[in-house]
Amino acid sequence: MKKTINLLTAVCFLLLVFAFTLAFWILPDTAFSEEENRSLAQFPEFSFTSLADGTFSSEMTDYFADQFPARDFLVGIKALSETALGRGENNGVLRGEDGQLAVRKFRVYESLLHQTADMDYYYRDNVALSLDALNAYTASETRPLVTLLPPRSVDVAASAFTYPGEISDELHSQIAETISPETGYIDLLPLMRERYDAGDYVYFRTDHHWTPVGAYLAYREIMKGFGLEGEILPVEDFTVEEIPGFRGTTWSKAGYKFVSPDTIRYLSPGNEDDFETTCLSVKMVKDENGRPQMVKEVYKSFSGWLNRDYFSAKDKYAAFLDGTHNEQLVTKKTTDTDRERLLIMKDSFANTLVPYLAEHFDLVIGNLTGGTANASELAEEYGCTRVLVVYNWENLITAASLAAIK
Amino acid sequence: MVFSSLLFLFAFLPLTIALYYLVPHNKWRNWVLFVVSLLFYGWGEPVYILVMLASIAAAYGFGFLVAKYRETNVRRARIWMTVSLCTNLSALLFFKYANFFIANLRLIPLLSEKLAPIEGLTLPIGISFYTFQIMSYTIDLYRGQTDVQRNFIAFGTYVTLFPQLIAGPIVRYRDVDDQLTGRRETLDLFASGARRFILGLAKKILLGDAASRVYEYAKASAEFNATALGAWMVMIFYTLHIYYDFAGYSDMAIGLGRMFGFRFLENFDYPYISKSITEFWRRWHMSLSTWFKEYVYIPLGGNRVGRLKQYRNIAVVWFLTGFWHGANWNYILWGAYFGIILMIEKGFLYKKLEKLPTVVGHLYALFLIGFGWIIFSHTDIAAGWRCFLALFGVGTNGFSSPVIRYEFLHALPLLLIACIGATPYPKRIWDRLGEHDWISCGSITPYGEERPITEDGLVLSTRGKVVAVLTTVGCVLCFVLCVAYLVDSTFSPFLYFIF
Numbered sequence: 001m002k003k004t005i006n007l008l009t010a011v012c013f014l015l016l017v018f019a020f021t022l023a024f025w026i027l028p029d030t031a032f033s034e035e036e037n038r039s040l041a042q043f044p045e046f047s048f049t050s051l052a053d054g055t056f057s058s059e060m061t062d063y064f065a066d067q068f069p070a071r072d073f074l075v076g077i078k079a080l081s082e083t084a085l086g087r088g089e090n091n092g093v094l095r096g097e098d099g100q101l102a103v104r105k106f107r108v109y110e111s112l113l114h115q116t117a118d119m120d121y122y123y124r125d126n127v128a129l130s131l132d133a134l135n136a137y138t139a140s141e142t143r144p145l146v147t148l149l150p151p152r153s154v155d156v157a158a159s160a161f162t163y164p165g166e167i168s169d170e171l172h173s174q175i176a177e178t179i180s181p182e183t184g185y186i187d188l189l190p191l192m193r194e195r196y197d198a199g200d201y202v203y204f205r206t207d208h209h210w211t212p213v214g215a216y217l218a219y220r221e222i223m224k225g226f227g228l229e230g231e232i233l234p235v236e237d238f239t240v241e242e243i244p245g246f247r248g249t250t251w252s253k254a255g256y257k258f259v260s261p262d263t264i265r266y267l268s269p270g271n272e273d274d275f276e277t278t279c280l281s282v283k284m285v286k287d288e289n290g291r292p293q294m295v296k297e298v299y300k301s302f303s304g305w306l307n308r309d310y311f312s313a314k315d316k317y318a319a320f321l322d323g324t325h326n327e328q329l330v331t332k333k334t335t336d337t338d339r340e341r342l343l344i345m346k347d348s349f350a351n352t353l354v355p356y357l358a359e360h361f362d363l364v365i366g367n368l369t370g371g372t373a374n375a376s377e378l379a380e381e382y383g384c385t386r387v388l389v390v391y392n393w394e395n396l397i398t399a400a401s402l403a404a405i406k
Numbered sequence: 407m408v409f410s411s412l413l414f415l416f417a418f419l420p421l422t423i424a425l426y427y428l429v430p431h432n433k434w435r436n437w438v439l440f441v442v443s444l445l446f447y448g449w450g451e452p453v454y455i456l457v458m459l460a461s462i463a464a465a466y467g468f469g470f471l472v473a474k475y476r477e478t479n480v481r482r483a484r485i486w487m488t489v490s491l492c493t494n495l496s497a498l499l500f501f502k503y504a505n506f507f508i509a510n511l512r513l514i515p516l517l518s519e520k521l522a523p524i525e526g527l528t529l530p531i532g533i534s535f536y537t538f539q540i541m542s543y544t545i546d547l548y549r550g551q552t553d554v555q556r557n558f559i560a561f562g563t564y565v566t567l568f569p570q571l572i573a574g575p576i577v578r579y580r581d582v583d584d585q586l587t588g589r590r591e592t593l594d595l596f597a598s599g600a601r602r603f604i605l606g607l608a609k610k611i612l613l614g615d616a617a618s619r620v621y622e623y624a625k626a627s628a629e630f631n632a633t634a635l636g637a638w639m640v641m642i643f644y645t646l647h648i649y650y651d652f653a654g655y656s657d658m659a660i661g662l663g664r665m666f667g668f669r670f671l672e673n674f675d676y677p678y679i680s681k682s683i684t685e686f687w688r689r690w691h692m693s694l695s696t697w698f699k700e701y702v703y704i705p706l707g708g709n710r711v712g713r714l715k716q717y718r719n720i721a722v723v724w725f726l727t728g729f730w731h732g733a734n735w736n737y738i739l740w741g742a743y744f745g746i747i748l749m750i751e752k753g754f755l756y757k758k759l760e761k762l763p764t765v766v767g768h769l770y771a772l773f774l775i776g777f778g779w780i781i782f783s784h785t786d787i788a789a790g791w792r793c794f795l796a797l798f799g800v801g802t803n804g805f806s807s808p809v810i811r812y813e814f815l816h817a818l819p820l821l822l823i824a825c826i827g828a829t830p831y832p833k834r835i836w837d838r839l840g841e842h843d844w845i846s847c848g849s850i851t852p853y854g855e856e857r858p859i860t861e862d863g864l865v866l867s868t869r870g871k872v873v874a875v876l877t878t879v880g881c882v883l884c885f886v887l888c889v890a891y892l893v894d895s896t897f898s899p900f901l902y903f904i905f
Binding site for chain 2: 002003005006007008009010012013014016017018020021024051052054057058060061064065066068071074075077078079081085086087088089091105118119120121162163164166167255
């Protein structure tokens, strides 16, 4: 009997080890993970130099991790096990009522060289640095200006979680204390919280962005900020187009496979075909005298502001403005060539504002997080008469892009 | 390479098991172990294989000389032993401690400009462990407690054996010398090895790493908002983390050893149930304590000398123990801390504690162990001191903050499981459930029937069978769960939308 049991144990152990091993080597490699939104490591090239300096072994480790069989399934198992342990969160993502997910912990940077563990707190100095730069820029900017700092899901959907909101409050009040009135700062937190608590679908449950509805609320605030209340388009002017099955970045990070997907309710003005969006890449070339010169090339252009291909892929939010481009973008109405121009210095939250704002202005878009920071130069070059800054709290905590604005 | 990695579990391990059991003879099996162990060791930094091989070759070569003279000319044998030990120690001193000495010498004004730290000097993995193993061979040989090993591969296998190579246990040569050439692999040993390995893997991944995340969180949060609860979390979860991490690693090593026919001695014996620090050090990292006792404390005279010399011996051993753990002042302080406590216990406290209710001893030991881990986990001694003071609310912003409370409450289930798991009770209960009903063959059942005779002479009641099958099922589930955690830790969604 004892022999039988031991045989069973040994066979089970060997089966497990060899089954995973065989599956790993037999199953074909995947090139791209939709779930993680990145290319997966491939079998590393072997050479004696790469073996000697250790690069082969570290690449091999990556290859093994990335191509492991049943990867998504196992990630889900881990999330279930954490749930069973009563953790209420997984991989730093909180799970609240109605499957509302929100990233709780962030990796914050003390400086560019030093990064700490994922946690709730943030460095006040880093935020102050960004806000001071914004204040300095707006002090010299004479064009009408509006600044939106969209809060994170964890701040807006606070009522869905038992997680305490002290960090949200601290950040909220630091912004209020530091930001100068010249920035045209609009505090979105009370509005978004109120609408979220009232049951409006203002932020996605499975993604860290606001929804088109949330963006519409922000759009109204922007128009008010510019003193154009009268021109605000009522929500009834838009037709709702539903794109179901959106599993966003927070969903991927959390690993809670049982949380149901979002539906994107795109508010369509119905005249997308009258618009065109152009991506311009900036290159440095040398002229005949050997001096470097800046040249702009059209890198991509498409009708309207949507790339509908993304609606059938996993990254559905990327449909807005064709995802994230580090290049400058220009969205113009082709039927009317003489409209006012608005410069948007932004992160990805602004992508869903485009459908509303494009009805009023031609848009010149500079991506702050893509390294475009020279707002004055862009405004000058395109003859923009207004400026909008959109930069969400998460970036404020974890990135330093805004600190370069001028 | 580390055991708790996908590459080890699903490339290295199956390859090793297959090769090992495919070659027929023990002699060739040692070859297999030697070669794969070098591969295991050199995976991250192949260059240091040479350092290790040089150390092995030195001890192997000098071993012949020590053995040659130990009967006829003790003085010469002693000289060769010293040469051998110095060769081994010099590698350890250079790679592990050179920069520490240089950094401290540079504090002397005149020397600061003349000395420069040696650049690119990284610590070869496991050097502290394998150096001690090699030294045990030389010393045992000199003392006549073992015979010279003529087979280089067998000796090389002893030192490089991947299960214990990089984190112990520190196997004394004389504990395994016959196993090197004359071990027998059996199904029973393999199965118990597999169970032990999975247990260790689960300890490390499911409990050790989980405790580590809470610890890291609390420690990082203290930089922003120091609270007393946060400091307690640092202490408690580090205490759990280091136990499950290290004991888990030892379990994996022992289990892997068994899979290849080796029987290593135990390394941990429920250290956190100790009632004194003296007892704690008999239960924690036993192979290291034994090593120091055997090769330092007793040669210095041990307990058989006057009081004063005894204290000196304790001081020497605990300075070395601390320093062995790392080339930094906090480890020296940590060693000194335990040295002083042990002297006090030896002086009078141990006897006093024995007379008091056991709960007093438990609390006393746990607190002192915990304080010790604060010293150990803060390489910055000032930060460790702040953490210690914060336990008592000194220099904090109140007892707790909402987020710290939130984190603590959600870590409670883990805390509970980890605390229970650190006692012998779960194992004792499980064993009793299962083993209770093993009955020797030929006995009579309550219904008067004679039990059938089985090959191993034992029959098992239904309950015993259920428990045995459940153990296997539990192992399978644990293993899959561990793999899930490993996979999840490599899962890194690239959130480019943010940018």
